[in-house]
Amino acid sequence: MPELPEVETLCRQLQEVVSGKIIFSLRILDNKLGEFQQVAGQTVNAPYRNGKGITLPLDNGKALRLHLRMTGRLLWQDDRPTPEPAHTRFVMTFKQGRLILIDPRRFATLSLTDNTPLPQAFVDPLTQFPARLLWESVQGRGLPIKSFLLDQRAVSGIGNIYACEILHRASIDPWRPTRDLSLAEWKRLAKMAKTVLLKAIDCRGTSVSDWRDLLGQQGEYQHFLQVYGRAGKPCPRCSGAVKRVKLGGRGTFFCPDCQR
DNA sequence: TATAATGTTAGACT
């Protein structure tokens, strides 16, 4: 479910809510997640985002790494305990409230690791999108540009919704082989990736189906979507009909008239 | 009943 803007939203809210707080207990309701006895009693330091992942650093040098995958959600409750929502997979209790993982499809993962830096992707779309270097280095790659944007080892944090939106704003056909992009097109991609993602962070994410932030609130970026989920509707830029195709197994929305 | 859903990756294929 969550891509970079949604995970960034959660991390910012987590910083407010759990930084410096002591974990009273971590109750695992889906044993697929694993066992985490050692975290009780630990203080949580400032949470941060790694791509689409969330890291909760602990005082003992370890870190809880959470990835929400497709349908994972985090919810903070600071009032008196209520019955857990459907599909609750863990409950992390603090003196001041509790952090709940909700995940219908059970793809989310949690692990306890050393709090060491993780391998960085080649491109961080918010801070480092070296257009010229990419243009020079992807020669020989016939991979569709959309698949390249979704490859987390290459570009960190972009998922299906924002890949569609970024390619539309850059006027690039998702099927274009990566090797065929011009330098000007890489520059447009870099610019539009940053524009779209920063705006979406500002909007606290995209609530097209069930995305909610840490406090249960919807995001607002769904009001700015140009192509995602808009098959058959007119392209806001050229009035052509938005098409939905399948690319790399994922639903892909684009405007064949103005994305070349 | 069949399909699709905001993600990732192991294994197959080229």
Add this chain to the structure above:
DNA sequence: AAGTCTAACATTAT
């Protein structure tokens, strides 16, 4: 060897 593609994971909603 390296790049690319597909199926699988598990569940709900349309």
